[in-house]
Amino acid sequence: MPRRKLTIFTILLLTFLAACGGQSSPGGGSSIVPLLQGSASPEDVAKGFLENWKTANYQAMYGDLSAPSQQEYTFPVFQKIYQDAMSKIAPDQITYTFHNVTLQGESAAIAYDVEFTSSVFGAIDDKDRTMRLVKTQDRWGVAWSSMDIVNGLVGGSQVVVKSRALPRGNIYDRNGQLLVDQAGSMVAMYSARQNMATESDCVDLLARVLKQRRYDLQKRFDTEDPVTVFYLGEIDKDTDTTNAAELDQKCAVIRRPRDTRTYIGEGAASQLTGYIAYATKDQLNSLKGYQEGDLIGQMGVEKLYQEQLAGKPEQVLQVISPSNVVLRELGGRKGTTPQSVTLTIDRDMQMTAGQAMADAYNYAEGNWGGPTHSPGAGLVAIDIKTGAILAMVSWPFFDPNIYNGTDSPNPDEISVNVQDPRAPLRNRTIQDQYFPGSTFKLVTTAAASSEKMMTEPTFDCTLEWKGQQYGDTLPVRTDWRALERSDSPFSKPAGEVTMAQALMASCNPFFYEMGARLYTRAGQNVLMDYARKMGFGVQTGIDLPETEATGTLPNPTSVEQGINEAIGQGGVQVSILQMARSVAAIANGGTLYQPYIVQQVGGTNGMPVTYTAQPKVASQLGLSDATMNTIHEGMCGVISDMTYGTASFVFYGYKNKKFDAPYVACGKTGTAQSGRVEPYGWFVTYAPKDNPQIAIVSMVEYGREGSETAAPIVRRVLDEYFKNADPAPYPDWWNNLEYIPLELKEGQTGG
Structure with a gap:
């Protein structure tokens, strides 16, 4: 019986103590006070408080505060004070050492040291600290103040990080010309x-x-x-x-x-170089050592090489008073010197390509370049012997200079860029993918030649083709020439053609036939296998931070799909950069390189070179000499054969002969269904014909045929590359005729 009475008394006592300790703090803060802490010593409470600090368990720490401290600080306020300070110190580890405990009645004082180990500032010693505790209702609690975070952090003061950054590095072109000038x-x-x-x-x-x-x-x-x-x-x-x-x-x-930090060329290289802007909250959380108000790379080379271009700023961790007086320096981090970055880009070519694109859209404003038609375009020029990018243009441009500080004369343009349906902040050359249309006939030619699909010496290229013998369910498919006006030199059938001439003439019936034969005789997936060999369907691995489009190469499941894919339609989609490196591989004899933008890091202003790029071979096309010769003959005829060549009129045949190209290039036109009435217009080229050096690919969204839109733009770039004193003018009809839709029907592509 005595044991039972004792048990009942204990339960009542526990209940009474729980009721006494379960008070709420003012302002909605919860005072999470452990029950029956009477047996816990001041040292035990202090250790628990500091152990919970190690794991940022602020709620448990708050529970160790004395009742008066909980009344003075609500939990949200207490937590925020800690989080603000810890975000600046950025400790990976907190350790402490107790020295002695002094008891005086209902109060205690513990002398101790704390060491913060920070990935930013290293070891920070905070010695000679004192934690004070008081005993109320038989419970020891921390008589808390902000100095329990950092010695000297008196009321109203705060921990801050002061950065002392050196000027950001410049970005140069391959010839040492400035693309981005920090002192501009x-x-x-x-x-x-x-x-x-x-x-x-x-x-x-x-x-x-x-x-x-x-x-x-x-x-x-x-x-x-x-x-x-x-x-x-x-x-x-x-x-x-x-x-x-x-x-x-x-x-x-x-x-x-x-x-201000200046981006040369009024946006002509904007998607390539990128821009700098204030660090976002996510970036401040993920990048060590940056503070609110720091400018960091947000796109392109500026983003990918942020650490090299910016270096690491010298940083000092301080305690400052409300009046901005430095009360204490806790630690610091030495900075590193910013480095310049040198690109493979040729600035003159980049500016020429950018100007050519802008001029084209303005000259054709009343036609395909108007606001209701083509929203954008892209162009890539590549060194065929290394994979180095010589120019990369994505239209429309944006002004990178508006982002880098508060003194921009037109800050409203930032929101305009985000809202613009033309998506100027996207790099169309690498991030987007398109139906390639007739440019994909390069792949079909490679497959058909390699698999010996053409057994007859010539093929009759008429305006219509019927493929019921192969299982095609469309009653008839037409050549692109059937869409031409009667007064066009391309309105008549091409007639009997070799495989190379079929490529020159972009003869749809020939490639319908080859697509059907490849599907039914060589194997359903053979064409797509060749496409993969030629660099499509995979990311190129270019050194830019934006996510590359992979493209799509669906294996056909029907003969209709196989025919459509043979002319670059169906589900086939490629990026402009993929097409450029594939054309470069054709031009150099079969080596597929990994394209790259950055040539060197460092090496200017007395700084050492810390990185130098080397060409990287991705793979070999593995095509025979006979197949390569057929493709080369066909591509060169596209430009120089005045009978079959679909782009010959862009380079030759001008009334004023001074505008005829003084160089010989090889190429391929393409016009693809786009999901709208207006097609995608492609032009790909390499030059010169003998001993090629450069490949250029351009694609114009929702315009007209590639020979009519993309080819004249590329011609401008080639004229600059070969220092042609009389660059060809853009076609008059761009400026003086209204837009005439070019509607491609199912299973059809343009020239």
Whole structure:
């Protein structure tokens, strides 16, 4: 009986103590006070508090606080004070050492040291600390203050990280010309409409100089009053020097220069170089050593080589008072010197390609380049002997200079870029994939020649083809020439052609036939196997941070699908870069290289070279000499054969003979279904014909035939590459005719 009475008394006592300890703290903070802590010594409580700190268990730490401390600090406030300080110190480990405990009645003082081990700042010794505890209701609790985090962190003070960054490294082209200049200068241009000599002339000039759509500039002009001085755009200092007289004459420009990290070329290399902007919260969490307000690479080379270009800033961990007085320095980290990055890009070619793209869209504004038709395009030029990228252009461009600080004259453009349906922040050359149309006939030619699918000496290329003997369910398929106007030189059938001539003429019936034979005789998947050999269906491995499109190469499950894929339709999709490296492999004799952008890191301003790129062979095409010769003959005829060549009129046959190309190139046109009435227009080329050096691929979204849109743009780049004194003008019809839709039907492709 006595034992039972004792048990009942114990239960009542426990209940009473639980009731006493279960108070709520003001402001909604929970005081999680352990029950029956009377047996825990001050040292036990202090150890528990510090052990929970190691694992950031702030709720348990709060439970070890004394009742007066819990009344003074709600749990959310307590937790935030710790989280703010710990985010700056960034400790990977916290250790502590107790020295002595002093008891005086209902209070205790523990002398101890703490060491923070931080991946950013190394070892931080915080010695001679004192933790005070008080005893209330037979329970020891921490009489907490912010100095229990860091010695000297008195009320209202805070832990901060001060960064001392060195100037960011430059980005150079292959010849040492600046692409991105840390010590550069931009010129913001302003004017009022009433001050312009002729407004339309000013808009034309700005469209060329800024590499922007004339349509967008005119819309901006239309919203301004004649007397209002408004922002026109921003150009680099060299561009201003070159165009100053004309800008003054036509636009009456008011200039406001600013020193800033400068991206040369008004966006012509924007998706390639990328840009810098304030670090996001996610980046601050994932990248060690950066603080709010730091500028870091957000795209392209700036992002991928952030560590090399920025170096590591010197950082000092400080305790500062509310009045910004430094109370204590806790530690620091030495910085590393930023390095420059040298690209494989040829700046002159990059700027030429960018200008050619902008000029094309503005000249064709009333036709395929208008705002209701083509939203964008891409171009890649590649060194066929190494895989080095010489130019990479994605239209439309954006201005990288608006992101790198608070002094941008047009910060609203940042949100405009995000909302623009044309997606200027995407690198079309690597991130997007497209139906290749007739450019894929290079693959079909390789497969058909290798598998000996053409047993007759010639093939009759008529305007129609019927494939019921192979199981094709379409009653008839047509050649692209059937879509041509009656006055077109391409409106008549190509007639009897060899395999090479079929490629020159882009004869659809021939490739329908080869697609059917490959599917039914060589094997259902043979064509796609050749496509994989030629570099399609896999990422190229280029050294850029954006996710590459893989492309799609579906193995056909029917003869209809096999025929469609033989002309680059069906489910076949490729990226512009994939097509460029495949054409380069054809040009160099069969070596498929991994393309690359960065040639070297370091090596300027007395800095050592820390990285030098070397060409990497991805694979060999493994095609016979006979097959390669057939492809070469066909591609060269596309440009130089005036009877069959689908792009011959772009290079030769001008009334003014000075515009005929003084060099010999080889190529292939392509026009593909796109899901809209307007097709994708492709042109691929390598040059010169003998001892090739360069391959260029361009694709224009939702325009017209590749020979009509992409080929003239590529011609401009080739003219610059070969230093042609008389570059060919763009076609007159771009500017003086309305757009005429080119609708490709099922199972059909353009030339």
